[in-house]
């Protein structure tokens with residue numbers, strides 16, 4: 001299979017080196033076209049070179065795009081301008097949700113949700129935490145269509161363990177909830193995930209979770225607020241030493257994904273006629289702190 005990985009971010013680089021390791025043909029599509037014909041990624045003390053390719057693409061290609069939520073709309077617009085040949089698919093991975101997702105998801109798009117952790121240190125990618133992933137068709141009308149067997153098998157070999165998930169949106173809502181229950185608090189308290197256990201946030205987390213459950217149910221997804229707070233607590237314990245991605249973004253003066261997490265919950269709840277005051281407060285507070 002031919003693969004085209006969007007950018008050289010942490011997750012994209014990790015997938016690029018692992019796809020190469022299992023014998024796939026992998027190129028990289030930088031955000032901005034440049035003169036470079038090859039891009040170096042270092043992994044586990046090995047330097048690997050990847051050819052550079054931009055859209056349009058002429059042969060069937062599997063696109064892997066692990067990009068920030070605020071870049072998704074532009075990326076999909078680029079794809080719309082340069083439609084892919086038949087037999088291509090687009091694997092998207094990002095935290096949070098977009099209001100207009102239903103309208104912009106391409107036919108052959110899949111969501112890849114992961115608990116693997118990675119970060120970049122210059123050209124080097126570090127696989128910081130082993131996890132597992134879930135793959136499913138992005139468009140609701142394709143949810144029960146069969147899984148693309150070869151694509152699934154290659155991704156599973158490259159970065160196991162991969163689960164096929166016809167209910168990928170359920171999984172995405174759970175991930176959104178966990179991020180809403182952890183990330184903004186680490187920014188507000190400027191602390192590692194594990195240090196949250198020393199702060200008195202349980203009551204607030206219950207309110208965040210209940211607001212998310214209401215909205216999810218309104219959109220046809222069943223979640224349980226007690227289980228969400230419990231899961232967030234286990235993630236906090238399992239990642240106690242980590243700084244959340246949102247705190248890292250704030251510290252490095254990068255845009256955060258808060259608009260697509262607690263901000264998404266606040267705006268969508270308001271649009272559905274209900275306030276989500278705790279998510280709204282966290283959203284505004286993180287925006288202030290990261291301004």
Ligand SMILES: NC(=O)C1=CN([C@@H]2O[C@H](COP(=O)(O)OP(=O)(O)OC[C@H]3O[C@@H](n4cnc5c(N)ncnc54)[C@H](OP(=O)(O)O)[C@@H]3O)[C@@H](O)[C@H]2O)C=CC1
Pocket residue numbers: 006007008009010011012029030031032066067068069071074075078093094095114115116117118119120245257
């Ligand atoms: N890192 C992790 O451990 C995890 C991350 N996630 C989520 O996955 C997503 C990606 O995370 P991460 O890899 O850390 O993010 P990064 O910011 O490290 O990487 C994103 C990459 O996407 C590239 N990009 C954006 N738009 C385009 C475009 N139009 N064309 C080509 N490349 C593009 C960026 O390019 P440029 O370099 O030019 O900005 C960047 O290289 C996020 O939503 C994150 O929350 C989820 C689980 C774990």
Ligand SMILES: CC(C)(CO)C(=O)C(=O)O
Pocket residue numbers: 178179182183193235239242243244245246
């Ligand atoms: C689960 C958590 C909070 C782990 O750090 C994460 O996904 C993030 O930092 O964005």
